[in-house]
Every structure is written in C-alpha cells, then in structure tokens.
Amino acid sequence: MGLLVDGNWQDKWYDTDKTGGRFKREDSVFRNWVTADGSAGPSGTDGFAAEPGRYHLYVSYACPWAHRTLIVRKLKGLENVVSFSPVDWLMLDEGWVFDDEHPDPLFGARRLYEIYLRAKPDYTGRVTVPTLWDKKRGTIVSNESSEIIRMLNTAFDAFAENPALDLYPEHLRGRIDEVNERVYHSVNNGVYKAGFATEQEAYEEAFADLFATLEDLDRLLGQSRYLAGEQLTEADWRLFTTLVRFDPVYHGHFKCNLKRIADYPNLSGYLRELYQVPGIEETVRFDHIKGHYYASHRTINPTGIVPVGPQIDLHEPHGRERLKAA
Numbered sequence: 001m002g003l004l005v006d007g008n009w010q011d012k013w014y015d016t017d018k019t020g021g022r023f024k025r026e027d028s029v030f031r032n033w034v035t036a037d038g039s040a041g042p043s044g045t046d047g048f049a050a051e052p053g054r055y056h057l058y059v060s061y062a063c064p065w066a067h068r069t070l071i072v073r074k075l076k077g078l079e080n081v082v083s084f085s086p087v088d089w090l091m092l093d094e095g096w097v098f099d100d101e102h103p104d105p106l107f108g109a110r111r112l113y114e115i116y117l118r119a120k121p122d123y124t125g126r127v128t129v130p131t132l133w134d135k136k137r138g139t140i141v142s143n144e145s146s147e148i149i150r151m152l153n154t155a156f157d158a159f160a161e162n163p164a165l166d167l168y169p170e171h172l173r174g175r176i177d178e179v180n181e182r183v184y185h186s187v188n189n190g191v192y193k194a195g196f197a198t199e200q201e202a203y204e205e206a207f208a209d210l211f212a213t214l215e216d217l218d219r220l221l222g223q224s225r226y227l228a229g230e231q232l233t234e235a236d237w238r239l240f241t242t243l244v245r246f247d248p249v250y251h252g253h254f255k256c257n258l259k260r261i262a263d264y265p266n267l268s269g270y271l272r273e274l275y276q277v278p279g280i281e282e283t284v285r286f287d288h289i290k291g292h293y294y295a296s297h298r299t300i301n302p303t304g305i306v307p308v309g310p311q312i313d314l315h316e317p318h319g320r321e322r323l324k325a326a
C-alpha cells in the first residue's frame, strides 16, 4: 500500500494520526467524462468521445468500487465496446500490480502506478482502481467509480447491446441521490471507516452508523423490492458490491460483526436476488475478494492468513417475488 508523491512511489499505510484515528478517503483526481459526442461532462475537459475499442478499464475483482463498473459494463452490454483487465488480488508494498495470470494488456506494465505516471509524470495521490484509460489520447479519463458508472450508463448507448437499460432514470434521480448519499457514507465507506480506524472511538462511531443504516435498509426492503422502488437502479448495485463482501470479509476482517447480512431477512434475500441477475455472478470473484483483504492489509492481519469460511450459497431462492417489480 502506498502512493505517488511528485511522481515518486512511497510505500505508506493510511495516515490516521491527524484525524483521531479516523480513516478519511481522499477525493479521486482524474475527473473527466466520456460523453457521446466528446463534449465536456460535469467536470474535467472535453475530448473524450465514446468510441468502441477506445477505452480500457483497469479493475480489481476485490474492490467494491471497481466492481460497480464491471457490473454496469456487463448489464449495458459493453463487453465488446470497453475492454477491461484485472490486477493481481495481492496488494503489498508496490500497490496494485500485474502478474503473469493478469498481465497489463496495453503496455506490459508491472505496477498500476506506471499507468498513472504515463498520464501524469508528476502525479501526487493514491493509485486506485477503477481507472478508465483512453487508448487514443494515452491518458486517464477518470478514476472515480461513481462517475464512471454514469458514463457507462449513457455515453456508449450507440454501441451498447442494451441501450434501453437506464440505471439512473430522470424521474428517480432525487430518490437515488438520497439513498446513495447515506449508503456511501454509512455502508460503502462505513465498513472501511470501521476497519481502518486506529482508535476505539472512531471504530465504534463507524460501527454504530453502519448497523443503524443496515437496520433501516432491511426495513425498507421489507416494503420495497429495490432501493428506489420497483426498478433496479445504480443505487442497488452500489449497495450490492458492499453486501456481497460483507459476510466473507467485512464481518471478520473489518470487525463489522454485530450481525451478518445472512441475519437480516430482507437484505439477505435482496442480496441473493441481485447476485442471481444474469451476468452478475461472473463479476463476483470470492477468491480475489477474500485473498485481497486478508492477505494485503498486514497492519490489520499481520499473518496474512485467509480464513476458509464462511460457507455461503447465494444461489438459494431469494423469495423477493412477493414484492412488486416494474
């Protein structure tokens, strides 16, 4: 684990000294947008037009943020339009690296930070996945997953197999934004705030907020098929990538152990329903997920031992048909 400072790699764990033991996630740096016609998006510069074969996604199967982008790519039918490759699941002193099983298909780089240096030789910041690379201009378009999924949702519709699917429909945006805001702070990032806390109080704060939110979400999902109503939206997929990692990793490794997702009657069925959506299962790699967290975070788990359990079967019937879907 480390970061680039003026283009130089430094091997450093997260610094929580100045924040009372609290983990603070840094904002992503590359914030351009691919758009249908290449005009500028909500941030960044213009010049990134949607074209088949032009963009490449660097992801980790372990990472919940990168997982969002793989899911939207899959659901929109962009497999022949936007290429992707995974990094090795083990992330130690050089950050994310490529290995023989997963070589870098574009440059034969050994570490992901080399890709960041190609985009910006004096880059200062973290080297994170997902990273959306533009093969034509030879630079990074974006390393912010919440924005990459919005681009994949609409910009490539002229080439997508599933252009009619809209995961951020106009009439549900207010509701989706509201759910995303709470789920991001309390759940998606909440598990990291608990797991990376270095003071008891910081951990307990994150823990309380996380489980209060899971309780509310479980109640909501007893009434509503999906988070924004009768239709699956990006809000659901953003929650899904944390839920699917919860029992195998966050419950133990990040000490989020008041309950398992399996203990929530509605969240557990909802998790199974989403997992069983065609195409999703192949985006979930439990070997990468468990291996990555337990073996890479040596400050939390110094031996790097990866637990064998728990036994989970997400193929069981989900029982969600009783709630109305659009």
Ligand SMILES: N[C@@H](CCC(=O)N[C@@H](CS)C(=O)NCC(=O)O)C(=O)O
Residues within 6 Å of the ligand: 001, 002, 003, 027, 028, 062, 063, 064, 065, 066, 095, 126, 127, 128, 129, 130, 143, 144, 145, 146
């Ligand atoms: N805000 C970013 C966060 C991405 C992120 O933090 N990814 C993690 C993997 S789960 C990472 O690459 N961490 C490496 C690091 O922080 O050095 C996004 O949503 O895209």
